[in-house]
Amino acid sequence: MTSSDINRFWQKVDKKTDVDCWNWMAFVDKHGYPRLNINGKIEKAHQISALLHIGPRLPNMCVCHTCDNRKCVNPRHLFYATQARNLEDMYNKGRNRQPKGTKAARSKLTLKQVDDLKQEYANGKISSRKLGLKYDLTHSAVLKIIKGITYKSGE
Numbered sequence: 001m002t003s004s005d006i007n008r009f010w011q012k013v014d015k016k017t018d019v020d021c022w023n024w025m026a027f028v029d030k031h032g033y034p035r036l037n038i039n040g041k042i043e044k045a046h047q048i049s050a051l052l053h054i055g056p057r058l059p060n061m062c063v064c065h066t067c068d069n070r071k072c073v074n075p076r077h078l079f080y081a082t083q084a085r086n087l088e089d090m091y092n093k094g095r096n097r098q099p100k101g102t103k104a105a106r107s108k109l110t111l112k113q114v115d116d117l118k119q120e121y122a123n124g125k126i127s128s129r130k131l132g133l134k135y136d137l138t139h140s141a142v143l144k145i146i147k148g149i150t151y152k153s154g155e
Contacts, residue, residue, distance in 0.1 A: 001048070005038050009048055012036065013073055021072035022049075032070040049073035054080065062086045068093060109135065114151045121146050 012026040012034075024034030024045045034045035050063040053075030057063065064086050067077040081089070109117070117135055120126050121142075126134070132142045144150045 001038060001051075006052065009036060009045070009052075012045070015074075018074075018076060020074070021067050021069045021077060022074040023069070023071045024073055028071065034071055034073065045073050046070075046078060049075050050078045050080065054078065064089060068095060108137065109145075109151065114145060117142070117145060 012024060014023045014025050016022060026034065026036070028034050035042050036045050036048060037043075038048070044063070046065065047057070047063045050057065057080055060082060061080045062083055064079050064081045065072055065077055066079065067074075069077070072078075113135065117131055121128060121131060128142045128146060129139050131137070132139045135142070137145075141150070
């Protein structure tokens with residue numbers, strides 16, 4: 001990376017105190033990660049910051065944020081870790097919440113359909129297998145709905 005690349009990098013950073021997040025002020029990708037073109041290759045800005053301040057990344061390592069701010073490039077907020085450690089950090093901080101029930105992108109049912117399915121099963125007039133056929137769901141999916149594992153109340 002040239003000194004011109006490094007200067008371009010710092011021009012796009014809102015650098016505050018050493019303890020604050022240094023937010024990226026330029027392009028971010030659809031996942032919210034800052035990006036910069038270096039020699040025709042689009043690089044993640046937090047990875048560039050880590051390279052400049054922490055040193056080269058070892059194979060199979062990720063650049064992680066202690067602040068959980070994807071736009072932050074403050075090297076004091078960055079560390080190298082395995083993907084497993086990164087996922088553990090995500091779960092420990094409660095950042096693994098995916099939309100569930102009718103809010104999930106692949107949801108097949110409306111709230112009314114879920115309520116109807118549960119009511120039909122509770123009435124005992126139709127089996128869970130037949131409900132699966134009726135609602136175009138696997139038997140396993142129907143059982144998860146009935147048990148409240150998926151499509152909990154209000155979802």
